[in-house]
Amino acid sequence: MSPSRPKSNYFVSNSSLSSLEYAVEREMTSSSLARHRRWISQFKVAYSQTKPFPSPPSISSTAGRHNADSDVPSGPPPIRVSLTGSAGRGVFATRKIGAGDLIHTAKPLVAHPLLSSVHHVCNFCLRKLQRNANANADAHRATFCCKECERHSKVFHDVEMQADWSDFDKNCRERGLKYPLLVKRLACMVISGAISSDLLDILQPSSLSPHMVTELKEGYSLLRKALVKSSITDEQLLFLTQEWYTGVLARIRINAFRIELVGGYEDLLSLAAACVEAEAAVGNAVYMLPSFYNHNCDPNTHIIWINNANARLKALRDVEPDEELRICYIDASMDHEARQTLLYQGFGFICNCTRCSSGD
Template sequence: PQVPQSLSPLLYFFFPSRKQKPRSMGRLAPLSEVPINGEEDSTNSSKKGRGLTWRNWIKTHLSLVFNKKSDLRILLSVLGCPLFPIPLHPKQSIINEVSSSAQYIIQHFTAATGCRKLEGMVKSIFATGKVTMAMLDELGSGGSAAGANGVSQKGCFVMWQMVPDKWLIELVVGGHKVVAGSDGSVAWRHTPWLGAHTARGGVRPLRRALQGLDPLAIAAVFSSAQHLGEKRISGVDCFALQLSADQADLAERGDKTAEMIKHVIYGYFSQRSGLLVYLEDSYLTRIQSPGAQPMYWETTMSTRIEDYRTVEGVMIAHAGHSSVIITRFGDNLKSGPTVTRMEETWAIDDVAFNVPGLSIDCFIPPTEVKRDYPEDDLATLFRTSSSTYFFTSSTANKSEDPVRPEPPPIRVSLTESAGRGVFATRRIGAGDLIHTARPLVAHPLLSTTHSVCYFCLRKLKATSQTQAIQFCSNECEEQSMGFYNVERRANWSDYDNYCRMHGLKYPLLVKRLACMVISGVAAADSFDILQPESLSPVMVSEMEEGFNLLRGAFTKANICDEQVAFLTKTWYTSVLARIRINAFRVELAGGLYEDLLTSAAASVEAEAAVGNAVYMLPSFYNHDCDPNAHILWIENADARLKVLRDVEAGEELRICYIDASMDRDARQTLLSQGFGFQCNCFRCSSGD
């Protein structure tokens, strides 16, 4: 049956059909680093999505957890649809022979729930329920929590599960919707602020299913657990079983920068009733960015499982309470560990088995999932705490699916001597487009402000007679609202004059980022992951005037102190230090470029620059005076990364930061002064 989209979004799940799902997903914003295989579809751009998705992504992965403004997103990201760390293998079923005390406890559990009768009989499970989520006050080091700080958020969810490893959940809380699913080979999640993402590591079950909702899965995963002993939990004497994610799974979920150190699960089974009454999982992640001290994140989620009721003769838990504690600690956190707490109460309204009409078509991932690949390593590289609740990309099983297009052939990894770099994951042919990228922040030059779009830097057909800024389309105007509503409240003449007099362009990018932060569309630490230039005390003091003018413009515009609290001198200098190393001068090649020769020629002949922009993925390309890759712009600030010659798998992709036609000494001087490194590429070493 067709369900009108105007009905509750949850209704869509009552009538799953292959036709409906892509349509529902089709409205969702694409990721900003668009894979080469993805057609750019303007209908896919959410009003504020274009160009903001990376910022959103960073916000979630880097700063979200400790930014109270984003409470609802944090709650949904952490509690919404976490995955259980232990995969459910298709062949895994509940054991018949008891050879350990853990297996004895599981036998007791299967008898208590009566779930054996479901084995082989149940093909699908369906559940609907309600949730209430809240952030609790943060605990400082040694401090104490004062209780819930904000308003709790109410919502509901619908879950479908097809035995053993296909599932789908739609959760709507406080007007935000999160959808997650697994087709048995890839697990993904879609959020309005991130778009769709695949989960790194193998497919694992939804944690919600293990909270007393799917007794067969509980019996299957815990039958290989270790019996730890007995413990009294909330007045109930329990047997404690322990499971640990195995090292191979942990390795798959981490990388060189974010290492999953352990993930342990405890199941507490009531000695009296035999039922699972408490579930706890705890994991530790070590994050180390190049040149930085390691930082650790420990996340513990505990769920009290209650209100078992019979559904078709099987005991299913119908309510519970989960609490999460996230502790961030490490040498580089001067203020000591930070603790964030949140909680959820949930209740099941309806459970049914063997839902008619449910087929594997209902579990096909949204189309964006296959467009997700450029984030592959970045997502993990900068992940904050865990892939369990921050879904990240995975290449797992992609090759097994003939329908799924090849991912863009790159990964970000550490190089031997140039920090992080971008590497080819397969052979790439000369002239191939590697990926495109939308700016995190872009700004016209002062001289082009009235001749290019104030958002995307596209050249305008008619320049402004009134000297007002202009947008090339309604879409760009809408996407600018985030920063422009703030920017136009202030008078920028002093700041612009300061830039003009000193010939500075990067403070304009800082201004735009500051306006975006104030309006809430960017996190103050969006650029933290980019490599900074090391600034001398003289350079820092030279930036003071710009900082004072920027801060002053906001103060005079009566932007409240709380909104500009992030705008300290340290913030200003640190953002500028990153922009100086990572900003690109945008030069539009214009016109058509169909082949490599045309594009290379076009970029050489490009007219003067239209502005400057900072991107995420392009910021990780290192320099070579004889580069094998190339960045170019055709009609606006959306960048295209192309390969200049055949590149083999494993080879690092490098672009040229400067005019490669200069002689060796001039190149060396520019690179050392502008980017702080001594180039020892083949050309430089051979004196060319």
């Protein structure tokens, strides 16, 4: 699924965060089958020229051509992050990249399952759990796909389990909000000492309207209330101010990716059908390097998730040295007017890519 994040400042007046999220997702989902069919045809051509992706690597970012039987990358990522002429930071190729090449992978800085999927996917990596694997699980406890994920989840899980999140989750569920869940998890990671509270400061923030900031106060209040009622000390909560909550949510709002699992290369057509029924979406995540990719309505790069939240950036066509790598934030099969409207209303910018400039 295309990421729900822009690269430029984003401002929406007279509109709530929840209604905007719904509008963007509705537009994305309505014609997702057509988009995936279009992308699948591109992917088949690219994939036929290269080897399958390997299993997820053990470090946060790897790249280059991989041996199909090895997790070891052949070299550093063939990319650099530099300033663009009009869209802030961007990602550029440092050498020729072939169609179908795996450019790099990335593990999320923070991820959280959808509330509807919380007992159907791993609470750490978002991998789908085996059917009935958690049938007897405590409904109030998180589930994991393996002992390794359970061990890695210590960076947030022990803190999360100390608090009662029923009011917080209810507010998110009733208003259709997902990003406050990522803020909650990030806060628990800070409390556990795993990360610094300024982890996301490097990412581009959105500009929130006064109306939206006012609405965010309720989410902040519910988050702080849940943590204060637990055994978390006042000293541990010094960072948790309304300014911190708003700033983090503003960055998450435009840098979060909606995770839709392919499940394997043989299952791409099933993915297209599942997307229409929203069965493929399992959660949301924020990454560092993938957040620097800018948008294009005719992208040369695509991001996919195979079995979990580890992101894979793959070239859709040949890319020349120093060419900027771009992904598509929305449904590329929409017509010109629809794309422009969605990009401006949802992401705060007017697209001037070659395709849009030609009126296609």
